[in-house]
Amino acid sequence: MQEIHLKIQRQDGPDSGPYWDEFKIPYRPQHNVISVLMALREHPVNVKGERVAPVVYEVGCMEEVCGACTMIINGKVRQACSTLVDTLAQPIVLRPMTKFRVVRDLMVDRQPMFDALRKVRGWIDIDGGYDIHVHAPRISPKDWEKNYDFSRCMTCGCCMEVCPQVNTRSQFIGPAPVGQAWLFSNHPTGKYYKEERLHALMGPGGITDCGNAQNCVRICPKEIKLTDAIARIGRDATIQALKDLFLK
């Protein structure tokens, strides 16, 4: 393999139409998709020989812990930094995620996911950021393991991309925020606000909009057991609905 052949779906801004650009750059061993994009911006010349604007993309840690460089690579949504070129069929086709508004080229606006974290009360309530001379209550190693699974969610958007229920016709909040709502309610003091979190997920766009396609759990780059959280929240929401009905 002498060259790396790239086909990139580009877009100049949120309101302009998409178009394709193709590039060929010299092959190097150990290249990943981010290092290819970095090499490309040094000499942004497409296969037609035109010098074009370098491709715009988001990049952060380059070691798959920040979630920034998520895009669709050869049809699969994943982090560009941890996608090694040697594992890909050519031409390598890069597209922006489709469930978010495109900012430019491969960069999308994932703000709705962060807004969703506010909606589900994605934090533990504390009196303040100072020492009160006691720890939080103990957490069993088993609970720790479950919580740690979810606390690694980097809000990358892979689960949103593959979820058939996340689309312009639906209000579904998506798998990641449901997972986070579960996480905070499984903390010994976070559970004090479990009811509020459940209520946030009981209305339109909430847990009942999940269609149980289970794509989320299969795509998650951190293998977070998202469907477990969805099932538990679904069960708890049903119980909460009954409580709301009879205990008010």
Next chain:
Amino acid sequence: MAIKKPKIIVIGGGLGGLWATMRIAEAGNQVMLFSLFQVKRSHSACAQGGINACLDTKGQHDSVWQHVVDTIKGGAYLANQPPVKAMCEDAPGLIRTFDRMGVTWSRTPEGVMDLRLFGGVKNKRTCFAGATTGQQLLYTCDEQVRAHEERGLVKKYEFWEFLSLVKDGQGRCKGITALNLRTMEVEAFRADAVVIATGGLGLIYGKSTNSASCTGAAASRAYQQGAAFMNGEFIQFHPTGMPGDDKNRLMSEAARGEGGRIWVPRKQGDTSNPLTIPDDQRWYFLEEWYPAYGNTVPRDVAARAIWKVVRDMGMGIGGKDLVYLDLTHLSEEFLRRRLGGILEIYEKFAGDDPTKVPMKIFPAVHYSMGGIWVDWEKNETTGALKQPSPRNHQTSVPGLFSCGEADGTYHGANRLGANSLLSASYSGRVVGESVAAYVKGLKESVDTAPEDLYGNEKKRQESINKQIMSCSKGENPFLLHKELGDMMRDKVSIIRTNKQLDEALEKLKELKERASRMCLDDRHGWSNASLSYARQVQDMIVLGEDLPIPEGKFAGDPEFEAYRAKWKENNTKWLKTTLADHTPEGPKISYEDVDTSVLPVEEPRDYR
């Protein structure tokens, strides 16, 4: 009377910036939080191994005092000691606070926080959350700030880039200008106080273990507007980096802490399968040279030793810049449980399973001990810090504060592993409290500052952008950055000679001149990443001039007897903080005495 509704700007949303934001908001102030991206993607997420605090829960009689001593000595006595003492004393309380915020700390069988061993210490003192401690701490602070956002105390400006300070006639910081990274428009913002929490500067070296955002550009901008920069020569080379094309990924120090052994084949140039090389044909040089600490010597000692073995003795694997970091003698179950996520990174990027095959590593640029100079106020009774004090973490520009890796307070010449998450969090907390105290003492609100201060600075920034955007022939910022990085890695590396440093300064002068003629392939007025990059490269070069400090402190290497003999003599000359003040011709260097009132400088560092 105190001013009503002070406005405060925090720049940078990593651990330091988020802690600062929290504490400022908790005091009832309004915070505008600026970041190049969603703060949850900040570089703090990359810290893997842990955070140090003396919890003494492992039956080892660990003490806060020992943490103080290890940190001071680990930094070769070149950090002012009262802030170090304060940080170590406050560390356990900080950990408890994190615990209440819901950090998923790894647990012992009885459900309390577990501890692990790290380099440069003899006791287990490192709290950790699986293999992603930094990510867990960052996310927890991100969540707390989200709660403050919900309460209306914090407004985030994500995808905005800090460009410059706005200063009044007396030189006080009264706000900033920033670039909207979507519309590419410059705006000026008023603020009663500003905090720079923009992290490290690894990208000045091109490739490092840092995230793409760690350019040091923000620190450079503050420096160019009057904030003194300290100890720029102290760059930490992490001994166990995985060399790569786009970056040098990190193999956590936890790998050594959990029993990893560093070795090279005794036969020079040996390229045979490491698993077939018998034990007596392997040279465990750290264990041989430093029997007391072995593989867990501090990072600078390990990096210099690897450098010596590979570059001076030519003993790298197959003659290359590589040595083995070996975990294969430990059980797979143990390794997966203790180091799971860390090993996955190696597997993912190098393609080998480190539980089966020894890893190949080499030192990589990792952390800047130096940074923006900040003040501190000593508590004469305790010998630590007076808290709160508006002096703590205030830069040499009144009203401008700094914390985290961006400032240079806590680590002297070398940072101990797992002390960075501590200093980022701690200094963020302290700066938050300082800012709250500072604005309380202000007589005049920033609302009274004249409008033309802001208008003029905004125009100045717009004209810089316009010049870059309208250029038709000139330097490519991406290639110029590459040239800068290659030169820095070559000349300002683990072992430096004054000749190399002079050459580096010459080259930086040339690059600075060429960087004034940047030219972009991207002409778009929307989300133009090249424009932002070009400006960062310009400022990286200027800050780069603070790194090759000629002569002096850097030369010390505690592993040589000659150094020990001359140690006391050297101390009279080099027990100093290096200060750099910006001038158009380059940095003006001066030196300041180090406060050694906590631990007298009597014993050289010795890890043998």
